Amino acid sequence: MGSFSIWHWLIVLVVVLLLFGRGKIPELMGDMAKGIKSFKKGMSDDEADDSKTVEHRNDETVNSSKEKASKS
Template sequence: MGMPSMPELLVILAIVVLLFGAKKIPELAKGMGSGIRNFKKAMREEEEEELAAQQKAEKQVEQKTAETVEAAKTEDKKEA
């Protein structure tokens, strides 16, 4: 069971044309292309949101670390 040969593909194409009609096939292809494009756009937006959330979390960690270091320095100065 490998890839279908050329005659088999032509038979399949003929059946598709008979089922959907020659005018309907470009509309179906356009709809599929639009759907794929929207899916990719949604995936890209989701990745961007995840990246933004990750960067925000990293900034918060850096701020907390900086605050902790400053607090430790202030405590050291008080003790000295």
């Protein structure tokens, strides 16, 4: 009852091939690869956008809304 024998794996392979068909599995893997590439591209685009849009100056300070209300 430990591991599966080679016959178990062959039966599983036959069932998978019957369910998905011979041409469907490579198509699914190709779609998965495209999705991963798209995800990586999106992540790198986000990192590039973040580094471009954030700009800080040392001489500026940010006042909270409470400080603004107390001065008024």
